[in-house]
Amino acid sequence: MxxxxxxxxxxxPVPVVPRILRAMAKPVINHRGYEFAEMFDECRELLADLFQTKNEILLLSGSGTSGMEAAVGNLINPDETIVTVVNGKFGERFRDIGMRYGNTVPVESEWGYPIDLDAVAAALEDGADAVAMVHNETSVGMLNPADEVGKLARKHDALFIMDGITSIGGTPTPLDEWGVDVAIMGSQKCIAAPPGFAAVSVSKRAFQKMEDVKNPPYYLDLKAHRKSADKGQTPYTPSIPLFFAIQEALYIAHEExxxxxxxxxxxxxxxxxxxxxxxxxxxxxxxxxxxxxxxxxxxxxxxxxxxxxxxxxxxxxxxxxxxxxxxxxxxxxxxxxxxxxxxxxxxxxxxxxxxxxxxxxxxxxxxxxxxxxxxxxxxxxx
Ligand SMILES: Cc1ncc(COP(=O)(O)O)c(C=O)c1O
Missing domain, CATH: 3.90.1150.10 (Aspartate Aminotransferase, domain 1)
Incomplete structure (x- = not known):
């Protein structure tokens, strides 16, 4: 072979085209300088269009799972409840992350079978603070009904976290229509950059909730990311070559x-x-x-x-x-x-x-x- x-x-990860590989070979720049800020701001704008949202976009160093953990860890206190919807491997991952941060109510279906919307509604009725669902459950090749779960979350005033790691950019995701508070995308999936970055969109409601969360993760603290993003930066040193790759990948997506x-x-x-x-x-x-x-x-x-x-x-x-x-x-x-x-x-x-x-x-x-x-x-x- x-x-x-x-x-x-x-x-x-999907193949990375030579145009993106060449972009990664550019000399490293200062991540606190104006050139980086320009690239960073542009990536955030291009990503917002790709996500189909007006919410703020943040870029996290880490694979898709870092975005899942950031979403749950920044929104849930240990005494609060998160409903995790499971019909495949990545739904189980949300369940397992949820168990590290709060009370987790898993709503489980057999892998590859439809999610149980009645059970999600019942769990939210019981006063859950958030619900987390995988949109495109990659392990079984199925798209779950984000619109339905979004409606239930709104009805019960719960936050809606959606793993869009393998859907955003490859399938329609009208996130604001669905009422998604945090959506997550992975760099190595539909935009076809190398692995290593997660992008997340965060609603105003989610940022408000973060003010009450006592022990968010340190490296993945979304409030810290937002503060730095306002200056065109990330809180810690990002992989500059990966940023070049993401920018080029987004150009390719927008050109198409x-x-x-x-x-x-x-x-x-x-x-x-x-x-x-x-x-x-x-x-x-x-x-x-x-x-x-x-x-x-x-x-x-x-x-x-x-x-x-x-x-x-x-x-x-x-x-x-x-x-x-x-x-x-x-x-x-x-x-x-x-x-x-x-x-x-x-x-x-x-x-x-x-x-x-x-x-x-x-x-x-x-x-x-x-x-x-x-x-x-x-x-x-x-
Ligand atoms: C739907 C979904 N969620 C989460 C992940 C985990 O992403 P990563 O391996 O980038 O952490 C994957 C990876 O295949 C995925 O397909």
Whole structure:
């Protein structure tokens, strides 16, 4: 395997295009100087458009999880209650973070099944202070109904924290309409920069609540971040090359057009689903009328005739990296990302190889062979 030549089709980190890599090679600048402030302010503005919010954007050194922890840790006192909605691995992460900071009421569904809105409503009715939900549950390839949870949070005067780590920039996120108080995005996902930064949007209501929170995390104190942001800075030294990367990644996203970019993600996922359907491969998640399949990652059941490890190995031998299942889904599902700056040809080659390997193992019948690539092609040509 040639590592420089591997096509990464996992749901993040996604491939970083040369234009972004070149931007990272610029000489380091002073993070307390005017050049940095200019770049910082511009990134925040471009991110606000990407997030689809008028709320303030802050940039945190750390992966997506740092944004999840910042959101919970800055909004919840130990004697307060947070409802965490779980239908996959990252919902569990919110639950686990919640347990470090306050009383946590997890509302759990089986992974890949719709969230239980009645149970969320009941937990909020009992007087919870906040609710945290993963919008795009990457582990199962499903989009959860942020609008519905936002309505419930407003009704019960609770804060709404939304993990948009793999949705913001790749799927519509009208955060202000939904009433999201803190939304989180990861740099290595839909904007296709390297990993290492989380961006968060924070509402006025959330900033007000922070005044009453006694022991927020130190490094991830959002009040400190806001104070520094007013001066065009971060409180502690950020990775300057990563900032260059994020700026360039945001230029690329805006040049493409944010709606066009979201549409490309939706079309990419639709192409993978069409191919899977034509090959007789079942989807893993089971969305209801309020949820839907993800636009940025497609999770499918591993068909009989091949084991996931074998499939992954054979794909990799042909230069393509796909993802498996996490935790108890290991071996049962596989996932293909349609995330970042991917092009139609990346998806087509992935599906072509997948179909050939599955056919060679008898997991795709002779009569279906070729139907997958044709189905994907016709979606991508629309
Ligand atoms: C929905 C979601 N939330 C959180 C995370 C964790 O992000 P990170 O690994 O950047 O900390 C991921 C990573 O895949 C994710 O997909």
């Amino acid at each position: 040639n590592i420089e030549d591997t096509l990464i089709m996992i749901p993040g 057009g944010l709606d066009a970019r979201r549409q490309r993600h939706a079309t990419g996922a639709a192409a993978v689903r069409a191919a899977a359907d034509a090959m007789g491969i079942a989807m893993f998640p089971q969305p209801d009328e309020k949820s839907r399949y993800s636009d940025t990652v497609t999770a499918m059941k591993v068909p009989s005739g091949i084991l996931f490890d074998q499939l992954k190995k054979e794909m990799l031998a042909r230069g393509i990296l796909i993802a498996g299942g996490q935790a108890h889904l290991k071996g049962n599902i596989f996932r293909i990302g349609s995330m970042g700056n991917f092009r139609s040809k990346d998806l087509l080659i992935t599906i072509q190889m997948l179909e050939s390997i599955l056919h060679a193992h008898g997991a795709v019948s002779d009569s279906d062979f070729g139907a997958g690539i044709r189905a994907a092609g016709s979606v991508l040509m629309q």
